[in-house]
Amino acid sequence: MSAVDTDDDVRDPWLPDLLLRTERDALVPLLRRAPEAAYGLRTACPGWTVRDVLAHCAAALVRIVEGRLEEGVFLPAANAADVAERADWPVARIVDELERGLTEAGPAIAAGDGTLDTVALGEWIHAGDVRDAFGEPGAYGGHSLSLALPLLRTASRRRDTPRLIAAVDGHTGPLVLGGEVPGRPAARFVGDATTLIRLYSGRPLVATRYALTGATEPELLIYR
Template structure:
């Protein structure tokens, strides 16, 4: 995968990426008025305050805090068990003021950093995650992706774009582009199809995938095809190459499942239907 600037690789760099995006969420939240807290977002059912509550509540739980039990109503945006689980912390805090939610996040970030910057941590050190213990590297990567995604939700709702070329942005886009083989299969792309997805900036990234026959009677499978060079894409006369270009912001919003293909700004060289089908299956978030 070609990416510039590259995603962080060391655990300490991943922790720094988490710290930066968490601080950005806190900085945005600290400037919100009551009217800002109530603004709707592209995450169905959640206001600006709800996103802050989600980040604060989840990080607090990882720090050992236990929320009181609450009954979560059957909201129309809850479509699976994970969504209902994530809603619990938000539901607990719906009666809180925006200032109270911000204060919790302000308290919990230093405590989480104290844990995550423990010099004895290794990539494989088990840490408490939302669904049980996970290796430190996997957990910090997941938390960086999640917090940065919600940072972008806040920026979108508040009209304050930014942080699109940060280490956390690179972590998120690396996950989106790394999932292209799975997404291409989910999109039902035909055998012989090759696709390049390119982030044009401010974070520049490129990845390719191709659809190949499965073994025996198995369904077609997808595999990483090339680093993104169009010359590499044409080394097989059986491949139909489609190139999709979109900004970092557009790719991230599609990867977060926050925008429909009809509302997404992108350009295509090749098969428009292939592009639309892949973009519709691009989300890596639940």
């Protein structure tokens, strides 16, 4: 994986599409072979089962595909309404809708102004929530991790998290996240990339090892 070590924000409009399609190829086969009972497992998202997470992910992507992006569409109340709307759907229908969204949302995101780029990151993190609930190894890692990290950088800046320089295992240089705060030195992180994802997304950090100085965990959250 290459280092993200400059302040230049050069948008790659097709990066979200690549991340979504890569995740589709990894996640959908896992979902197709999972037993029905697995969809009732609780996830890292408070109050949501695997089924709920997938319903939310599918609904969000199909809204993008169909251009149904009214004000407040991704706020908690709207997310809950989307999940409730799918409460009586067979699991296979939810997975079908998710597969469609993962396949078709990328071009719609690429055609936009970049506002929706980090939706792809959220979808990938939710896929990690599902893998984590299933007990799969490397829940927030895998081949698509290198695609997710640049979008984490974008999200960390848009959510006004403080500047952080991360020394990440396997990287040839530092990852520079967040934005500069006048008069405040950059925070420092040492650890692996999957733990960095957990830290910024508010996922459980049990059994992880990392060092964080110059910032608190709540300051880094991109989902609040």
